[in-house]
Structure formats: structure tokens, C-alpha cells
Amino acid sequence: MATRSRRSKPFRLQDLGNVSWLLWLDITAILAWGVLLLKYWLTNKLNILLHPDYMWLAYSTGAFFLVLAGLRTWQVVQLSRSHGISGSTLQHFSLLPRRWSAGILLVVALLGLVFTPEPFASETALARGVTDTLTMTRSRPQAFRGGTQPGERSLIEWVRTLNVYPEPDAYKGQDVNVEGFVIASPDLPSGYFTIARFVITCCAADVYPVGLPVKLGEGQTSYPSDTWLRVQGKMTTETLNNQRQLVIAATQLEQIEEPENPYDY
Amino acid sequence: MTKLNNALTLFFSLLVEAMPFLLLGVLFSSVLLLFVDERKLVALVPKNPALAALSGSLIGCLFPVCECGNVPVARRLLVQGAPSAMAIGFLLAAPTVNPIVFWATYTAFRDQPEIVFLRLGCSLLIATIIGWIFSAQVDLRPLMQPAIARMMPAPLKPSKPSGYVGDGPVPELLQPGTFLLGQSGQPLRFDGLLQSSAVSSSVLSKPLAVRFQLMLENILQELRELGGVLIIGAAIASILQVTIPREWVLGLGQDQITSILAMMLLATIVSICSTVDAFFALSFASIFTTGSLLAFLVFGPMIDLKNIALLLSIFRGRAIVYLFAIAGQLTFVLALLVNIYLS
Numbered sequence: 001m002a003t004r005s006r007r008s009k010p011f012r013l014q015d016l017g018n019v020s021w022l023l024w025l026d027i028t029a030i031l032a033w034g035v036l037l038l039k040y041w042l043t044n045k046l047n048i049l050l051h052p053d054y055m056w057l058a059y060s061t062g063a064f065f066l067v068l069a070g071l072r073t074w075q076v077v078q079l080s081r082s083h084g085i086s087g088s089t090l091q092h093f094s095l096l097p098r099r100w101s102a103g104i105l106l107v108v109a110l111l112g113l114v115f116t117p118e119p120f121a122s123e124t125a126l127a128r129g130v131t132d133t134l135t136m137t138r139s140r141p142q143a144f145r146g147g148t149q150p151g152e153r154s155l156i157e158w159v160r161t162l163n164v165y166p167e168p169d170a171y172k173g174q175d176v177n178v179e180g181f182v183i184a185s186p187d188l189p190s191g192y193f194t195i196a197r198f199v200i201t202c203c204a205a206d207v208y209p210v211g212l213p214v215k216l217g218e219g220q221t222s223y224p225s226d227t228w229l230r231v232q233g234k235m236t237t238e239t240l241n242n243q244r245q246l247v248i249a250a251t252q253l254e255q256i257e258e259p260e261n262p263y264d265y
Numbered sequence: 266m267t268k269l270n271n272a273l274t275l276f277f278s279l280l281v282e283a284m285p286f287l288l289l290g291v292l293f294s295s296v297l298l299l300f301v302d303e304r305k306l307v308a309l310v311p312k313n314p315a316l317a318a319l320s321g322s323l324i325g326c327l328f329p330v331c332e333c334g335n336v337p338v339a340r341r342l343l344v345q346g347a348p349s350a351m352a353i354g355f356l357l358a359a360p361t362v363n364p365i366v367f368w369a370t371y372t373a374f375r376d377q378p379e380i381v382f383l384r385l386g387c388s389l390l391i392a393t394i395i396g397w398i399f400s401a402q403v404d405l406r407p408l409m410q411p412a413i414a415r416m417m418p419a420p421l422k423p424s425k426p427s428g429y430v431g432d433g434p435v436p437e438l439l440q441p442g443t444f445l446l447g448q449s450g451q452p453l454r455f456d457g458l459l460q461s462s463a464v465s466s467s468v469l470s471k472p473l474a475v476r477f478q479l480m481l482e483n484i485l486q487e488l489r490e491l492g493g494v495l496i497i498g499a500a501i502a503s504i505l506q507v508t509i510p511r512e513w514v515l516g517l518g519q520d521q522i523t524s525i526l527a528m529m530l531l532a533t534i535v536s537i538c539s540t541v542d543a544f545f546a547l548s549f550a551s552i553f554t555t556g557s558l559l560a561f562l563v564f565g566p567m568i569d570l571k572n573i574a575l576l577l578s579i580f581r582g583r584a585i586v587y588l589f590a591i592a593g594q595l596t597f598v599l600a601l602l603v604n605i606y607l608s
Contacts, residue, residue, distance in 0.1 A: 205278055
């Protein structure tokens with residue numbers, strides 16, 4: 001016991017300033033995370049990071065962090081008034097020293113406030129492999145009963161439909177009206193490009209691209225990669241890369257704004 | 266440049282997704298600390314190591330959190346003297362064997378309910394086996410991070426002295442002078458850090474307002490510590506995701522063996538939370554074998570890059586290598602059996 005009291009006294013005197021500095025670092029870090037989460041939500045950037053189903057979790061957490069920071073500020077002010085800063089009531093056991101973890105949290109939150117998440121583009125799509133077959137997206141095609149008019153199907157719905165009934169010739173001649181971004185696939189001959197979209201299931205870590213090849217019509221010029229387009233035309237079938245597949249024969253290409261929410265579900 | 270941008274987007278998306286679940290885990294852990302006497306919970310655990318491991322695995326039903334959230338709870342259980350079999354069982358099974366994950370997996374695999382039940386069954390089995398194996402190591406402390414090891418009570422003999430199990434605050438730990446726990450014949454290290462377990466056991470008798478104050482402090486402390494390591498794990502996961510082409514992982518094959526290995530590798534790399542990984546696995550349902558999907562769903566919540574960083578806040582590297590190796594082999598064998606006999 002004697003050792004303890006001898007130790008604890010100098011600790012208080014020399015570390016009091018230090019401890020209160022760390023207390024404020026904690027509060028700032030939590031506050032910054034709260035602001036970051038709410039900022040991503042309010043600026044619609046959560047769209048790029050998360051599936052809509054999980055967004056409420058993110059912004060509620062942000063709000064909760066703000067409350068926590070507020071409560072903690074109040075507590076610290078109260079405690080310092082009564083000279084009882086108790087930063088060490090509960091002991092620390094951690095991989096990282098305290099100032100490091102609080103520092104990392106704060107720095108990353110500040111980085112997040114400066115950095116604007118960008119949706120993935122064609123380069124990532126190529127790296128992850130665009131395909132028209134790989135897809136069984138999170139919503140199984142329950143609604144698919146042949147009810148949707150071909151002209152109303154989105155790109156994802158086309159891929160899903162194709163997944164259920166993968167015979168390309170069955171769709172020949174149907175109307176197409178889809179939106180997506182351009183990928184200049186190296187596998188396709190000239191006069192073709194891929195129109196693609198990313199599908200998200202939970203967060204950006206799991207987005208994967210789906211796409212269909214588009215054949216340019218007479219007098220149509222190709223667009224650079226990552227341009228967002230609305231493609232209208234008819235479905236046709238062709239043999240590309242030794243594989244018989246569905247191709248959109250474009251009759252009209254229209255450049256569109258990049259949608260606020262670049263993913264589909 | 267695009268790569269850097271992609272890596273940052275991935276990084277923040279992992280964090281934004283994991284933060285709520287980490288917060289949930291920290292809240293559970295703090296409530297557990299200040300409003301529940303874990304000693305009672307720990308005392309209820311059967312003495313047989315296999316049963317202890319099983320009961321630890323099932324405790325996950327009480328704490329519906331994913332792997333970002335179960336680490337703080339497991340850490341608290343260990344510090345409170347939970348038997349190793351129970352704590353390890355909890356650590357490995359809790360992210361999967363809980364109502365939220367069951368519901369999410371069921372939502373995703375409505376058409377293949379066998380996956381839902383196989384996932385639960387296999388996770389429970391693996392967690393119990395590993396918990397059982399680790400119970401051979403009665404004193405876990407050499408495997409723990411030194412700071413945690415100092416806070417853990419010395420292991421009790423298999424037959425617990427009844428005095429210890431008593432309810433309410435445990436007098437031995439309240440006063441520094443009686444830190445020698447005579448029953449086990451092993452003196453506890455006299456160390457200021459033990460104060461914490463004293464706080465957590467005596468705190469239940471403090472007034473509510475004080476407990477709320479302490480809870481706030483604990484929430485912030487755990488958020489800070491685990492948030493820090495979560496960030497490091499997410500950073501590594503996103504760098505690897507950007508540098509290793511996913512095609513390469515997928516290209517490993519459709520065959521019964523390599524598909525399982527590929528999905529386990531993928532689970533380790535993408536590090537997504539167990540509450541949502543079923544939806545992710547679903548996107549592979551058409552090209553991957555059932556066994557490999559199962560391997561993804563069972564192995565991912567136990568061990569992934571993000572989670573290893575969190576585990577390092579409890580265990581030394583050596584213990585994590587054991588966990589990783591045993592869990593990996595068991596998952597592989599079970600998934601292979603599923604591939605061969607069930608699909």
C-alpha cells in the first residue's frame with residue numbers, strides 16, 4: 001500500500017495537465033466521427049459507401065457520437081471543477097497507447113471530412129470482372145414473372161432475367177432502354193463497348209459490376225470510359241469471344257448525368 | 266491515383282459500416298460491466314470444458330453483435346475470470362450464433378434454408394471444439410497480451426471454492442492487501458492494474474448516477490481503443506482488396522476443394538461484418554459450391570483481417586495463429602463434407 005500511495009501522488013501532480021489534454025483529445029475524436037458520419041449522410045455520400053438498408057445505422061451512430069461527446073464534455077467540466085479528474089478510474093489495457101488510438105481516430109475522421117468518396121469506375125469494374133452471368137444479386141428475382149416490359153427493365157433487371165433464363169435468343173428483338181456507364185472492354189472488337197453498373201449488397205467493399213455489350217449503330221461514335229449513358233435499342237445475339245451472347249444494338253445513345261446514387265441493388 | 270481513391274472509399278465504407286456495430290458491442294460490454302454481475306454468469310458455466318465451450322458459444326444469443334462487437338465483451342469475460350473454454354467459445358461463435366445474424370442469413374438464403382442451419386451448426390461445432398482444445402491450457406495468461414494477462418485472475422482449480430462463487434462484491438479483490446487468492450495456491454500479481462477488476466465488481470453497489478458516469482467513461486475508452494485497431498484492420502483490408510484482383514481469387518476455381526479455399530481467403534480479405542455477410546455471399550451463390558459459401562459464412566466471422574487487429578488487443582500473435590489454423594482446418598473439413606455429401 002505504501003508503494004501505491006508513493007506512486008500515485010507524483011502521478012497526479014505531473015499528469016494532471018496531461019490527462020486533461022487526453023480527455024479533450026477523446027472528446028474531439030468522438031465529435032469528429034459524429035460530424036463525419038452525419039456529413040456523409042447529409043451530403044448523400046453514404047450512398048457511395050453503403051446499401052440504403054444500413055444507412056440508418058450509420059447516421060444514428062453519428063448522432064449518438066455527438067451525444068456522447070456532449071455528455072463527456074459536461075462530465076469533464078463537472079469533474080475538473082471538483083478537482084477530481086478521473087481519467088484513470090478504469091484501467092487501460094490496449095494494443096495501442098491511449099494517445100495513439102485517440103490520435104488515429106481523430107486523424108482518420110479529419111481525413112474523412114476532407115476526402116470525398118468517389119464511386120468506383122470502369123477501371124475497378126475491369127479489375128473485378130464485368131459479366132452478365134455471375135450475378136445473383138441480393139434480391140432474388142421474386143418479382144420476375146415476365147411481368148416487366150422489356151423496355152422498362154434496368155440493366156440489373158436484364159442481367160437478373162438472363163440469369164433465370166440464360167438463352168440469349170429468347171430476348172432477340174426486345175426493346176432496350178437502360179442506363180449505366182461505359183467500359184471500353186479490351187476483349188470486345190471495335191464498335192462495341194460495355195454498358196455497366198455496380199451492384200452493392202452491403203458496403204462498397206462488396207460492390208461488383210454487371211454489364212452487357214453494346215454494339216454501336218451506323219454513324220454512332222464511341223464514348224470515353226466512365227461516361228454515363230442511356231442506351232436505347234433492340235436486343236440481338238452475336239458471337240463474341242467464341243461465346244454466343246446477348247448484345248444491345250444501340251439505336252440511340254444519350255449522355256446523362258452521373259446519378260446521385262451510382263449503385264443498383 | 267484511382268487506386269488510392271478506391272482504397273480510401275473502401276476504407277471509409279468498411280469503417281462506416283463497422284462503426285455502428287462496434288458501438289453496439291461497446292454499449293453491450295459497458296452495460297455488462299456496470300449493470301450485470303458477470304461473476305454470476307461465469308459461475309453458471311458448467312465445469313466440464315466441452316459444456317463450458319458450448320455454453321460460451323450459445324451466450325452469443327444474448328449479445329447480438331458482430332465480430333467488431335464481441336471482442337470487447339469477450340475481453341471483459343476473460344478479465345472477469347471466465348474459463349478459457351467459455352470465453353473462446355463465445356469469441357468464435359457469438360458473431361454467428363445470434364438472432365440478428367440468423368435473421369439476416371435467413372433473409373438472404375430464403376431459398377436454401379439448409380445454408381442457414383448449416384452455418385449455425387458448423388459455427389457452434391467449431392467454436393465448441395476450439396474452446397475445448399483451449400481449455401487444455403488452464404492458464405491462458407501466457408497467450409494473452411501482457412496488460413490483459415495482468416488483469417486476469419489466476420486460474421481457479423477445476424473445483425471452484427464455493428466462497429468465490431458467492432454473489433455480490435468479492436471481498437478478496439476489493440482490498441489491495443488481500444490480493445493473494447489462497448484457494449488456488451497461486452498469489453495474484455500485486456499490480457495496480459488489478460484495480461479495474463475491483464472497480465467492476467464493487468461498482469454494482471454504487472449509486473446509479475455514479476455507475477452511469479463510469480459507464481460513459483468505459484464506453485469512450487473502449488471506443489477509442491477498439492476504434493483505433495479497427496481502423497488499422499480496415500486499412501489493411503482495403504489495401505489488399507485494391508491490390509489483389511478479385512478475379513484472381515475467383516479464378517481459383519469452381520472445384521470442390523479450391524472453391525472452399527478461395528472463399529475462405531475472400532472472407533479473410535474482405536472482412537465484412539457477420540450481420541451483413543450473408544448478402545455478400547449471396548452474390549456468389551450462382552458460381553460457387555454450397556460448401557464454399559458455407560466456408561465463407563462460417564470462417565469470415567471467426568477470423569478476418571479487420572478482426573485480427575481487434576483480437577490482437579486480447580491475444581498474443583501466437584494464440585491468434587492457433588485460432589486461425591484450427592478454425593481454418595475445421596471449416597475446410599466441414600465445408601468439404603458438405604460439398605461431397607450434401608450437394
